[in-house]
Amino acid sequence: MNKYRSHHCNELRKSDVGSKVFLSGWINKKRDHGNLLFIDLRDNYGITQCIIDKENPNFLKIEKIQLETVVKFNGKVINRTEDTINKEIDTGEIEVEIENFETLGVCNELPMPVFTDQEYSEEIRLKYRFLDLRRKKIHENIILRSNVISFIRNEMNKLGFLEFQTPILTSSSPEGARDFLVPSRLNPGKFYALPQAPQQFKQLIMVSGFDKYFQIAPCFRDEDARADRSPGEFYQLDLEMSFVEQEDVFDVVEKLLINTFKKFSRKKLMYEKFPKISYANALLNYGTDKPDLRNPLIINDITEIFKREDVSFEIFKKLVKSGSKVRCIVTKNTKDKPRSFFDNIDKWAKDQGASGLAYFTIEKEKDIYAKGPIGKFFTKDSLEEIMKITQAKIGDSIFLACNTKIELEKITAMARDKIAKDLNLVDENTFAFCWIIDYPMFEKDELTNKIKFSHNPFSMPQGDIDQINFEKPLEILAYQYDIVCNGVELSSGAIRNHIPELMYKLFSIAGYEKKQVNEKFAGMINALSYGAPPHGGIAPGIDRIVMLLANEKNIREVTMFPMNQNAQDLMMNAPSEVNENQLKELNLSLKKTKK
RNA sequence: GGGGGUGUAGCUCAGUUGGUUAGAGCGAUCGCCUGUCACGCGAUAGGUCGAGGGUUCGAGUCCCUUCACUCCCGCCA
Numbered sequence: 001m002n003k004y005r006s007h008h009c010n011e012l013r014k015s016d017v018g019s020k021v022f023l024s025g026w027i028n029k030k031r032d033h034g035n036l037l038f039i040d041l042r043d044n045y046g047i048t049q050c051i052i053d054k055e056n057p058n059f060l061k062i063e064k065i066q067l068e069t070v071v072k073f074n075g076k077v078i079n080r081t082e083d084t085i086n087k088e089i090d091t092g093e094i095e096v097e098i099e100n101f102e103t104l105g106v107c108n109e110l111p112m113p114v115f116t117d118q119e120y121s122e123e124i125r126l127k128y129r130f131l132d133l134r135r136k137k138i139h140e141n142i143i144l145r146s147n148v149i150s151f152i153r154n155e156m157n158k159l160g161f162l163e164f165q166t167p168i169l170t171s172s173s174p175e176g177a178r179d180f181l182v183p184s185r186l187n188p189g190k191f192y193a194l195p196q197a198p199q200q201f202k203q204l205i206m207v208s209g210f211d212k213y214f215q216i217a218p219c220f221r222d223e224d225a226r227a228d229r230s231p232g233e234f235y236q237l238d239l240e241m242s243f244v245e246q247e248d249v250f251d252v253v254e255k256l257l258i259n260t261f262k263k264f265s266r267k268k269l270m271y272e273k274f275p276k277i278s279y280a281n282a283l284l285n286y287g288t289d290k291p292d293l294r295n296p297l298i299i300n301d302i303t304e305i306f307k308r309e310d311v312s313f314e315i316f317k318k319l320v321k322s323g324s325k326v327r328c329i330v331t332k333n334t335k336d337k338p339r340s341f342f343d344n345i346d347k348w349a350k351d352q353g354a355s356g357l358a359y360f361t362i363e364k365e366k367d368i369y370a371k372g373p374i375g376k377f378f379t380k381d382s383l384e385e386i387m388k389i390t391q392a393k394i395g396d397s398i399f400l401a402c403n404t405k406i407e408l409e410k411i412t413a414m415a416r417d418k419i420a421k422d423l424n425l426v427d428e429n430t431f432a433f434c435w436i437i438d439y440p441m442f443e444k445d446e447l448t449n450k451i452k453f454s455h456n457p458f459s460m461p462q463g464d465i466d467q468i469n470f471e472k473p474l475e476i477l478a479y480q481y482d483i484v485c486n487g488v489e490l491s492s493g494a495i496r497n498h499i500p501e502l503m504y505k506l507f508s509i510a511g512y513e514k515k516q517v518n519e520k521f522a523g524m525i526n527a528l529s530y531g532a533p534p535h536g537g538i539a540p541g542i543d544r545i546v547m548l549l550a551n552e553k554n555i556r557e558v559t560m561f562p563m564n565q566n567a568q569d570l571m572m573n574a575p576s577e578v579n580e581n582q583l584k585e586l587n588l589s590l591k592k593t594k595k
Numbered sequence: 596g597g598g599g600g601u602g603u604a605g606c607u608c609a610g611u612u613g614g615u616u617a618g619a620g621c622g623a624u625c626g627c628c629u630g631u632c633a634c635g636c637g638a639u640a641g642g643u644c645g646a647g648g649g650u651u652c653g654a655g656u657c658c659c660u661u662c663a664c665u666c667c668c669g670c671c672a
Contacts, residue, residue: 029632029633031630031631031632031633031634031635032628032631032634033628033629033630033631033634033635034626034627034628034629035628035629036628036629036630036631037629037631038630038631038632038634040632047632049631049632051630051631053629054629066623067622080630081630083630084630084631084632086631086632088632089632092632109605109622109623110605110606110622110623111605111606112605112606112622113605113606113607113621113622115633116606116607116621116622116633117633118606118607118608118621119607120606120607121601121602121606121607121664121665122664122665123663123664123665124606173672174672175672176671176672177670177671177672178670178671196671196672197672199672221671222671223670223671224669224670224671226666226667226671227665227666227667229671452672453672454672455672456672457672458672459672492672564664564665565664565665565666566663566664
């Protein structure tokens with residue numbers, strides 16, 4: 001038995017009544033009745049109520065102890081009377097009668113209270129993160145994170161994956177996000193980069209013959225923060241497998257995620273087998289490549305309707321003639337919704353910078369007709385055609401917008417969320433996973449008009465290699481895939497291109513000469529020339545998985561020591577200035593900045 | 596880099612149309628209280644109203660500039 005505690009603070013029960021114990025923990029709360037004092041003593045495991053009265057010579061001293069002081073109490077476990085039992089806590093049937101005490105860690109006046117349900121500014125929470133982390137909700141989130149990670153690690157081991165560490169100091173790569181750079185003392189003027197992901201290393205592990213690899217890998221990207229994106233660093237379950245096709249990766253990850261989500265959440269899973277949606281269809285039907293499938297609304301293209309003779313909605317017809325498209329969202333059985341419902345959505349769309357959302361409702365008296373401001377422009381036949389394309393029924397309403405493809409995707413995606421919210425269509429108690437597949441290998445940079453890799457330059461293009469038409473690079477699809485859950489992008493992965501000649505070819509389309517590829521991806525391109533197995537993998541984001549499981553909207557709620565939006569650690573004062581000597585050793589000098 | 600929101604006591608917030616000495620709860624300090632579990636009661640201390648400038652007889656409140664935090668866009672192979 002150690003000198004600090006015989007039991008932790010969530011251990012004593014009725015059966016312990018009468019025994020002498022000693023507990024250590026934080027003073028969570030005092031209730032001082034003047035001649036009788038209740039103290040809630042808290043540790044990682046729970047709370048035990050301790051009690052002392054003025055008969056005890058220590059009473060006055062204990063009465064003065066500040067909240068959050070760390071103390072050790074010696075005492076006797078006593079029974080609580082029936083009417084004083086606290087059912088809220090596990091130790092609520094007993095209490096500890098304090099005999100004497102020892103202060104183990106003093107506490108100054110607190111900059112923020114620990115025991116309250118109040119929200120505080122992030123600034124104060126991050127500066128005093130060690131106090132913030134004592135609070136129940138976030139304390140439990142961090143424990144959840146630990147449990148999720150060890151569960152995943154265990155599952156991966158069971159599946160025969162080997163866990164390896166890869167370098168943190170590596171080389172900068174030209175593709176992707178901005179790198180964090182680390183100057184090299186021994187190589188003046190040269191820099192390491194922190195890895196954006198262990199991408200090349202995990203492929204090299206496959207070339208080295210290890211067959212199945214995983215790692216809970218830190219990834220570093222110098223990009224601006226969002227609620228679901230930490231600045232600087234985050235963690236991925238990085239995994240890679242040899243001799244696999246896309247479906248083999250899907251099998252492993254799908255089972256792993258289903259097991260994990262079933263174990264750590266009570267929410268329902270909408271699909272036990274993740275639906276697969278092509279990138280092109282995702283953009284068409286949801287307006288985004290990270291659709292929230294809890295939302296049942298679907299976007300349809302009805303451009304063709306506006307080429308018909310019997311449709312007289314001239315504004316749209318004119319735009320369609322000049323290349324615009326028309327897409328629509330059907331809402332089920334909304335014919336009796338008040339006018340304000342429709343107008344609010346139209347007004348909302350205008351607030352988003354769109355030209356609004358036109359709408360009509362399909363009704364039937366003798367014949368089918370459209371009711372609403374633009375209803376008169378549609379004939380019975382054209383409405384029947386719309387109903388065929390969109391699966392709309394009588395009593396349903398149709399919201400439509402006309403614009404270029406990209407603008408339409410943007411506004412319809414937002415409208416889909418907005419309308420579902422207004423109609424309360426999203427079941428918050430559900431997880432809806434899906435795969436997004438068939439990503440294009442290349443895309444056109446809107447600014448420069450140049451062809452660039454749309455995702456991972458190491459992905460394998462689809463189809464027979466001899467048959468690929470490199471003249472039309474934008475039509476080449478890749479074995480590249482994402483997992484999306486509730487509209488959150490959880491991971492992306494690919495079957496890799498392990499054929500050097502094909503790699504050079506694809507890089508040349510994106511504007512890289514063979515020499516550049518050899519320089520920038522030296523380790524990997526070289527390795528692929530010495531017997532590389534076909535391989536592929538994926539990397540689900542750990543932080544976002546825990547965020548979903550903890551039902552949090554902000555990634556800092558599941559991160560122990562996060563940085564703020566400006567990538568500063570307010571507790572550790574990072575980043576900070578360094579002294580002249582350090583700079584000199586690194587062969588660096590600082591430009592004078594205006595201040 | 597751009598747009599929105601917020602900034603008043605240690606913490607969370609209120610503060611009307613610009614008008615007397617800027618308030619409350621929690622926390623702190625002091626006093627009373629033997630069954631509370633958000634204990635109760637009374638008192639005291641605690642303020643550069645984020646900062647700077649302007650309008651005005653008068654600014655927490657209106658205007659301009661600026662800073663911090665946050666959400667979003669850009670960015671995130």
